[in-house]
Amino acid sequence: MSTFKNPLLKNAVESIQIGLKDYQDIDKDPRRKLSSTRNVYAGVLLLYKYKLQQLSQVNSNELLLKEHYTSKNNTKTEFNKLIEIGKGKTTVNVKQIKEYFESFKISIDTELLDSLREVRNNIEHYYTELKDNDVKEVITKVFHLIYQFCHYIEHEPDMLLGQDYWKIMLNVSTIYDEERQKCLENLKTVSWEYEQVRNSINKLRCPNCYSELILAVDVHKKEDSDICCKACGKTSTYKDMIGSSIANALNCYYEIATGVEESQTGLCPMCFYDSYSLVEKRCLACHYSLGYEECKICYEKLTLDEIVFEGLCSDCAYKIETIRNE
Ligand SMILES: [Zn+2]
Ligand SMILES: [Zn+2]
Ligand SMILES: [Zn+2]
Structure with a gap:
C-alpha cells in the first residue's frame, strides 16, 4: 500500500x-x-x-x-x-x-x-x-x-498518505479549512503580475477538479508558476488555471460590489479563454495584448465585444462593411 x-x-x-x-x-x-x-x-x-x-x-x-x-x-x-x-x-x-x-x-x-x-x-x-x-x-x-x-x-500529508486516503482526511472539514488556509497563504506570497488576479486569489480554482485547494509550485518564480492542486494532486499551468477561473472570480466580485451583472472579461483571441481584461488591456492568462484600446476611426473606447473588429468600434466596422458591399 x-x-x-x-x-x-x-x-x-x-x-x-x-x-x-x-x-x-x-x-x-x-x-x-x-x-x-x-x-x-x-x-x-x-x-x-x-x-x-x-x-x-x-x-x-x-x-x-x-x-x-x-x-x-x-x-x-x-x-x-x-x-x-x-x-x-x-x-x-x-x-x-x-x-x-x-x-x-x-x-x-x-x-x-x-x-x-x-x-x-x-x-x-x-x-x-x-x-x-x-x-x-x-x-x-x-x-x-x-x-x-x-x-x-x-x-506533505497528501504525499505521505496517498491521494485516496488524503481525500478521506480532507472530508473532515477542519482539516479542509486548515489546508485551505495554507493554500491562501501560499497564493498571497506569489508576485502576481496583475492586480485583478491578486485581488481574486480566493476565487481561483483547479482547472481539473474545480477545488480551491490550489497553490503555486514556486512562489518565488518571476514568471507564471505552475499550479498544484492539493485536492486532486494534478499540476496545471498558470495559463490554464487563470484562463478557466478568472472570469468567474472577477464577475463574482464585480457583482457583489456593484450589484450589476456585467462581464469583466472577454474571450481572448489567442488562448480562447474568457480572460481578456479591458483594465489591463491584455489577457490575464496568456498575456496577449491586442494593442488597441480605441477605435482607429472615431476614437471611441472599444468594448470587449468589439475585440473581434480589429481596432474598430462596432459602428465604424458596420459602416466600412456597408461601403465595401456597395
Ligand atoms: Zn484539482
Ligand atoms: Zn489569452
Ligand atoms: Zn469607431
Missing part, C-alpha cells in the same frame, strides 16, 4: 490508511469504530517512533526508540568514555515518547492522544457503549495530530 522503505514509516502509514478506510465506513458498519480507533492510534504511535528513530544518533542502536538502554565503551574516541545505546527489542512507551518530544520541543496534543487511547480501551473492553459520533469526533481530532505532525517528519 505504501512505498516507503523504512519499515517503521511504512507500518505507520499503512496503519493510518486502514484506520482512515475504517473511519469512512463507520456509518455503514458501527463495528468499524473499534478497528478505526485501533489502527489510527497504532499508526500515530508508529509515526512518533519513526521520528524518534530519526532523532537517534548513528551507532546508538536506535537509543531513543528503545525502552531500555545500556552503556558502552566508546572505542572510537581516545578517552574511555561511556555512551548510552539502546538495548533489547522493546520500543519506547507512550510516557517516554511524551518526555522525549518535550525535550526536543516537538509539540503534540498529549491529551488528545490519551483520549484516543481511552476510547480504544473502552470499546475494546466494552466498559461503556460509546456513541458512534463521539468516537468519530475523537478520531477526527486525531487526524489533526497526524496532519500537524507531518511537518516534523518532513512529509
Whole structure:
C-alpha cells in the first residue's frame, strides 16, 4: 500500500490508511469504530517512533526508540568514555515518547492522544457503549495530530498518505479549512503580475477538479508558476488555471460590489479563454495584448465585444462593411 522503505514509516502509514478506510465506513458498519480507533492510534504511535528513530544518533542502536538502554565503551574516541545505546527489542512507551518530544520541543496534543487511547480501551473492553459520533469526533481530532505532525517528519500529508486516503482526511472539514488556509497563504506570497488576479486569489480554482485547494509550485518564480492542486494532486499551468477561473472570480466580485451583472472579461483571441481584461488591456492568462484600446476611426473606447473588429468600434466596422458591399 505504501512505498516507503523504512519499515517503521511504512507500518505507520499503512496503519493510518486502514484506520482512515475504517473511519469512512463507520456509518455503514458501527463495528468499524473499534478497528478505526485501533489502527489510527497504532499508526500515530508508529509515526512518533519513526521520528524518534530519526532523532537517534548513528551507532546508538536506535537509543531513543528503545525502552531500555545500556552503556558502552566508546572505542572510537581516545578517552574511555561511556555512551548510552539502546538495548533489547522493546520500543519506547507512550510516557517516554511524551518526555522525549518535550525535550526536543516537538509539540503534540498529549491529551488528545490519551483520549484516543481511552476510547480504544473502552470499546475494546466494552466498559461503556460509546456513541458512534463521539468516537468519530475523537478520531477526527486525531487526524489533526497526524496532519500537524507531518511537518516534523518532513512529509506533505497528501504525499505521505496517498491521494485516496488524503481525500478521506480532507472530508473532515477542519482539516479542509486548515489546508485551505495554507493554500491562501501560499497564493498571497506569489508576485502576481496583475492586480485583478491578486485581488481574486480566493476565487481561483483547479482547472481539473474545480477545488480551491490550489497553490503555486514556486512562489518565488518571476514568471507564471505552475499550479498544484492539493485536492486532486494534478499540476496545471498558470495559463490554464487563470484562463478557466478568472472570469468567474472577477464577475463574482464585480457583482457583489456593484450589484450589476456585467462581464469583466472577454474571450481572448489567442488562448480562447474568457480572460481578456479591458483594465489591463491584455489577457490575464496568456498575456496577449491586442494593442488597441480605441477605435482607429472615431476614437471611441472599444468594448470587449468589439475585440473581434480589429481596432474598430462596432459602428465604424458596420459602416466600412456597408461601403465595401456597395
Ligand atoms: Zn484539482
Ligand atoms: Zn489569452
Ligand atoms: Zn469607431
